[in-house]
Amino acid sequence: MPFSPAPAPSSSSPLSLPLLFSFPSVVNVYILKPKTDPKQRNPLPTIKDVTILDPGKRENSVTLRSFKNIVFEYTFQKIYADNRKRIQSRRDAEIVRIKKAMLKIYLEVRREEESQKK
Numbered sequence: 001m002p003f004s005p006a007p008a009p010s011s012s013s014p015l016s017l018p019l020l021f022s023f024p025s026v027v028n029v030y031i032l033k034p035k036t037d038p039k040q041r042n043p044l045p046t047i048k049d050v051t052i053l054d055p056g057k058r059e060n061s062v063t064l065r066s067f068k069n070i071v072f073e074y075t076f077q078k079i080y081a082d083n084r085k086r087i088q089s090r091r092d093a094e095i096v097r098i099k100k101a102m103l104k105i106y107l108e109v110r111r112e113e114e115s116q117k118k
Helices: 084-117
Strands: 019-030 063-077
Touching: 019 084, 063 084
Parallel strands: none
Antiparallel strands: 019 063
16 A cells, blocks of 8 residues: 555644744844964964954954844744743854854955955
């Protein structure tokens, strides 16, 4: 007998997709000059050098690039609405994704600028 998939749940079925909550948020991302060995010439920043905390006048922190007012949304299922840790972990995961994306943009622009100088 051939395999036949189970029918899709109807919208009134308790198996339908759970309700999702979505929260908009805004962050600033700062790419800082890496703290490295003085022997290294012109080191590239890594994800460790990317922060959402305003570097301000911190000692030994030089901002190479800032990305201001990045709007993002993170979602979670309604059943987790009372689970603050789970909600925060969803937000944190989205921020890590944004930090990686901004670092990638910075490195690509830097690579292009250096290739134009040659």
